[in-house]
Amino acid sequence: MRREIVLREINQGALAGMQSGITEQAADLVLAALDRYDAWAAERLETRLARIAEAHSKDAANGGLTSGACNECGQPHPCPTYVWATASRDPLATWDPRDDEEAA
Structure with missing residues (x-):
């Protein structure tokens, strides 16, 4: 589900002329960054x-x-x-x- 949301947002930006030629590789990079943030936030919460x-x-x-x-x-x-x-x-x-x- 998260991947679909990221792809939709990227594609909407491409349609609006913000970017062109966005690939699934870009979506993978965004998802990897979000996963790292989620892991970091969860660890901070558990420590607190x-x-x-x-x-x-x-x-x-x-x-x-x-x-x-x-x-x-x-x-x-x-x-x-x-x-x-x-x-x-x-x-x-x-x-x-x-x-x-x-x-x-």
Whole structure:
């Protein structure tokens, strides 16, 4: 699907007189660049979510004692931010912690 969109955009530009003689090789170059960007963006997102999860880890004192609270926000661990950062979901989606609660 992505390839078809790129080819359509290139062809529309060619029809408008912006470029002539655009080949599928040009589309391949554009797609390769987009794929590299997507991989880079995904890696940055995973790294950022890992840092967020680490900051919102369970409080632990010397000897392994814990209060059961989150280091960052003080809520009971796992806090909503930790769950959001570690759950497999779209991190850009709107999320309500109540969505994860089991129905009574």
